[in-house]
Amino acid sequence: MAFDKKKVFYFSQTKSVPKTASRDFFGIRARLALDLAEMKLPVLPGLIINSEVADEIEKVDYKKDLESYFMQFSEELGKAFGDENHPLLIKFVISPNMVISQYPILHNIGLAKDTVEGFADKVGGTFAANEILFLIIGILKIEKMIAESTGDKKYLATVDKTIDSVKKDFKSKEKKQKALSIIEKYEGLLPEGFFESAKKQIEVMLARVSYLLEVDEQNDHDTAILIHPMVYGNYTKDSSSGVCTTRNVITGEKVIQGMFYNNAYDELFSPGKNISQFDKKYVSQLTKTAEQLEDTFKDIRQIRFTVENGKLWLIEQKSVEQKSTASLISLYFDLLKRKIIDDKTLIQSLKPEQLTELLHPVIEEASVKDLDSISGGVSGAPGAAVGRVYFSTEDLLDAKRL
Incomplete structure (x- = not known):
């Protein structure tokens, strides 16, 4: 044949x-x-x-x-x-x-x-x-x-x-x-x-x-x-790997956020450095790639990349699951400003329940910038209620009587 x-x-x-x-x-x-x-x-x-x-x-x-x-x-x-x-x-x-x-x-x-x-x-x-x-x-x-x-x-x-x-x-x-x-x-x-x-x-x-x-x-x-x-981030001394998001997933600031790992295949067992310390030419490439991805998918994306022999390759990209409403609003207004989307698309993209997040009090980022950081993370739910949990009928009835 x-x-x-x-x-x-x-x-x-x-x-x-x-x-x-x-x-x-x-x-x-x-x-x-x-x-x-x-x-x-x-x-x-x-x-x-x-x-x-x-x-x-x-x-x-x-x-x-x-x-x-x-x-x-x-x-x-x-x-x-x-x-x-x-x-x-x-x-x-x-x-x-x-x-x-x-x-x-x-x-x-x-x-x-x-x-x-x-x-x-x-x-x-x-x-x-x-x-x-x-x-x-x-x-x-x-x-x-x-x-x-x-x-x-x-x-x-x-x-x-x-x-x-x-x-x-x-x-x-x-x-x-x-x-x-x-x-x-x-x-x-x-x-x-x-x-x-x-x-x-x-x-x-x-x-x-x-x-x-x-x-x-x-x-x-x-x-x-x-x-x-296949490419490998540990192939030569000028090779590396990393992962970043197309913008800050908490504030929405249009700056890529993430880590890179020198001479390492991935982040496992490898001490990473902030992406801001990465070679400027790679940061520039990733920043350009980030904007293209956001323009195409109308979403904040995660990028996994590898540099081998001094050349950057995009390995994977996907939606970021954990991101704040503030970051999404920032994204949508950026897309609107550059005429990637229109007013109607912006309004339809936001759900009413998302906007309630903005009504909850939050800690000003500037007020904690000088505090020592133990570890990183992403924003959690702001909380909508407080209460108590009871694991038996007896405990519940006792609490009711008080």
């Missing part, structure tokens, strides 16, 4: 998918990624294998065609598949048309025998070992779903046993375990050739994901595959 190039789409900050392409075949996650690319934000490049062909990939000769797209990944990130010094790793996002996906996100594809040592040199041996375990648990979850879909109980039992073993390795106190030793431990329990090379690993993973989509009864031929290259 011939590979249908018209069903595969490449996008990046500078290149979008043709308007004639039907997004109905992209799945929700791929559509969200594409939205950011169309805003020309600093998103990682991506490849969408649409739902019409995603469950047929294992049956076609796609290698040369997909390699041309992967070369574009290499050009944008300065890495390459199988490169011992700068290995390009990718992730698969299985993208159905459902808001909640049952499928796992598959990370670190391309981390094989020919690349793992070079990767470890950049990020450290312990981190590389953990990423190998993440990769293994990902393919095992796919194998488990295949076994469940095909009714292969014997294979399912084997996979479950292997998953339990990997989970124990995750919890192991032996933090200095080497990535290569983990590969040697599990390669015989995974699909043949999985760790042979980076390119072979991609072939195996694509084939197994495609086969899963073919045999999974819950897939109604509406699930696409989104492929992204």
Whole structure:
């Protein structure tokens, strides 16, 4: 069967998918990624294998065609598949048309025998070992779903046993375990050739994901595959990661708020610094991105980002759940002033119950600015009532008699 190039789409900050392409075949996650690319934000490049062909990939000769797209990944990130010094790793996002996906996100594809040592040199041996375990648990979850879909109980039992073993390795106190030793431990329990090379690993993973989509009864031929290259905030000394909001979620001041983590993959176990101390060029990029997101979504957003080799990438953005009414009003008036929304939209965006928050007394921010801060946080509910709680009828009756 011939590979249908018209069903595969490449996008990046500078290149979008043709308007004639039907997004109905992209799945929700791929559509969200594409939205950011169309805003020309600093998103990682991506490849969408649409739902019409995603469950047929294992049956076609796609290698040369997909390699041309992967070369574009290499050009944008300065890495390459199988490169011992700068290995390009990718992730698969299985993208159905459902808001909640049952499928796992598959990370670190391309981390094989020919690349793992070079990767470890950049990020450290312990981190590389953990990423190998993440990769293994990902393919095992796919194998488990295949076994469940095909009714292969014997294979399912084997996979479950292997998953339990990997989970124990995750919890192991032996933090200095080497990535290569983990590969040697599990390669015989995974699909043949999985760790042979980076390119072979991609072939195996694509084939197994495609086969899963073919045999999974819950897939109604509406699930696409989104492929992204991966970046790491601990890759080099000039790499970092962070998270920020598009403005102050309490006061509504139009200044990005958040933390960044030097030479760290994420905020876990990493001492962070206030985003105001971040390199000015990145703050400028994030500030511009923040305004674009607010203009598009008419909402205060949270941004997760990574800087690798001195280049900033937008990893994720979503709505901020905890934000004050004052911050929303500030946002809406800013949008109104710049003619992004009109008066009617502003009025309709605010609910009457939200306005009651503004009627409650609050502490002036200026009056506490010189006080020592123990920790940060967001504003809570102002409180609408006080009272007592009784946990027995007897206590309630006693209180009533008083």
